[in-house]
Amino acid sequence: MLSKLDNASDPRIRQLRQKYVSPSEVEDAIRRTIHAQLDNAPLRQINTSTGRLCNRDAQIKVFMESTEYKELFHSLVMHSPLQRKPIKEAVAKYFSWVMLSHRWERKEPLLHDIQDKNIYDLDPVGTVVKLQKFCKVARDAGHRWAWSDTCCIDQNNNIEVQQSVNSMFIWYHHSALTIVYLSDVPPSSQSGALANSTWNTRGWTVQEFLAPKIVLFYQADWTPYLDDRSRNHKQSAAIMRELERSTGINARALVDFRPGTRDAREKLRWASTRVTTLQEDIAYSLFGIFGVHLPVIYGEKRQNALGRLLQEIIAHSCDIAALDWVGQSSDFNSCLPADISSYRAPSCTLPFLSEDRMQMSVSTLRNNIVAVESASRLYTLLENLSIPRFAHGRLQLPCIAFPLTEVRRSAGEDGDKCFTYEVKAHGLQDLQVTTEDRLVQFSPARRTRQSFLLVRPWNRYDLGLINFADKTQSVQDWPEPESPGYNEPTTRELRLIVRLGQPFGGLLLAQQWGGEYKRIASDNKIIAQVKDMTSVDDVMDVRMLEIL
Secondary structure, eight states, X not given: OHHHXXXXXXXXXXXXXXXXXXXXXXXXXXXXXXXXXXXXXXXXXXXXTTOXXXXXXXXXXXXXXXXXXXXXXXXXXXXXXXXXXXXXXXXXXXXXXXXXXXXXXXXXXXXXXXXXXXXXXXXXXXXXXXHHHHHHHHHHTTOSEEEOTTTSSOTTOHHHHHHHHHHHHHHHHHOSEEEEEOTTSOXXXXXXXXXXXXXXXXXXXXXXXXXXXOXXXXXXXXXXXXXXXXXXXXXXXXXXXXXXXXXXXXXXXXXXXXXXXXXXXXXXXXXXXXXXXXXXXXXXXXXXXXXXXXXXXXXXXXXXXXXXXXXXXXXXXXXXXXXXXXXXBOXXXXXXXXXXXXXXXXXXXXXXXXXXXXXXXXXXXXXXXHHHHHHHHHHHHHHTSOOOEEETTEEEEEEEEEEEEEEEEOTTOOOSSOEEEEEEETTBOOEEEEESSOOOOBBTTBOOSSOEEEEEEOOGGGGOOOOTTOTTOOGGGSOOTTSTTOOOHHHHHHHHHHHHTSOEEXXXXXEOTTSOEEEOOOSSOOEEOBSOGGGHHHHOEEEXXXXX
C-alpha cells in the first residue's frame, strides 16, 4: 500500500504518505531493540506458556509470530515519525525473564532432560516438580520467560559455561524478578527460618540475591516466606533485617548492591563462610560481585582459582586490603590465603586516632625542626612510590620495611602445630608472632644469613590526598585554605608522620635465594608500632619488594 502512495501522481496522496512509517524501518528498529534487550539476557530460557526451551533465535521467532508483534508493528507504521518508546516498552515487557535461585538437590533436570520437550508434560517427580512450579509461578506473575541454572546451561560446552559464569551477575541484575526457593523452609515458618536455610550457606547464592532489583522468597510449598505477598521482598524490613544479621552484609548493599573492586576486603568476608560443591566455584561465584571477567578453568583447584581472582582485584584496584588475613598461605602467592575462610575475621581493627589527638600530635611535631624536615623527606619518598603490581603470581609490593634483629621461640612453646616467637625489629616495639612455620632463631650474638623483614604495606590513602577515582568524594568535600583544617603541605606531611606512628598490621617476610621474599603466614594478626614517632624517618626503609 505504501509503495502505491509513494508513486501516486496526485501530490495530495503523496503527502498522505508522510503520515506513515516504512515497514522496513519499523522492523529494523524492533529487531535492534530486541537484540539490545537480549544482550543482557541468558543464552536460552524456558517459555513459561509453552514449557519449551528456546535459544535467542527461537525467542525472536516466537515474538515475530505473536499477536503482540503484529499489534506493535501496525501501530508504529500508522504514525510518523517512528516512536521509539513504545518499541522499548513492548520489547521489555515481552522478553522480561525470571531467574531461579535455589540449592541444587540430587538429580536436578539437566539440559538434555528438557530439550525438545514440554516441561509441563514431564513426570512430576523429584526436582522436576520444582522446575514446573517455578515456571508456573513466573507465568502467573506475568512473565513469559524463565531461567534455571540446572537445565538452561549446556554443562558440556566449555565456551558456554565460560560465558555463563562471567555473565550470570548481569542476568540476575537485569531480570524482572528473581525467585528464591527455600526447599528446606516448611510452610508457615517463623522469622529465622531463612537465616537457617541451607540456601543461605552456599557460595553462588550471594550474587543471586545481591544482583537483582526484585526478589521474592518462597517456602517449600511455594507460598511466600513469612506470608509476605508484596511485590518485592527487598522492601521488607523484617526479611532484610534477617538477611543482614545472618550474612553480615549491610542493609544498603542487600537492597542496592553495586559490583566492583571497591571495599574488596569486606566483600571477601561476606563469602568467607560460604561453601560450594566444586572447590573452584568459591572464586568463580565472586566474578560478578567484583565486576571482573576471568577464564573459567574447572580442574585448576581452589588455591589457583582464588589466587587468580585476588590477583585481578589487587592489580585492578591497587587495594592491598586483600592482604589482610590470617591462616595458611596460598601456593599461588604467599601473600594470599589458601582458603577464603581466612577472611572470616573482620578487617584488622586498630586503635582509633581522634582528630583532637591528631592535631595535638601535629602541633608537638611542628616545634621540632628535625621532625619537620624528616616528615617532608618521607612524604616525598612515599608520594613517589609506585603502586602495587600483581601479575603471573608475583606481587610487586610497595612497603616500609623493618629488618628483624632477633627471633626467639617463647619459653614452653613446643606445640606440634603452632609456634610462638618473640620478635625484635629495628625501630619497632617488641612483638609476638604465632605461626605454623618453624622460624630460624637468631640474635645479635648469633646472626643468620637469611634476611627477615617486618613490613608495613604502603597505602596511598595515608598521604591524605583526594582520590579522584573515588566517586564518594567531591570537590565540595575539600577544606577551604582559610579553614582551620586546611591541609597545607607541612600539616599534611606531619599528619602522615603521626599516622605512621600508630599501630599497624604488618607482614612477616623471609628472603629467598633469588632475592625475592615469601610471606610467613600467622594464625594471629601481627600488630606492630614504631618506638619513636619523632625519629620515624630514620628507621623506615621505603622500598618495592617482589613477593612470591
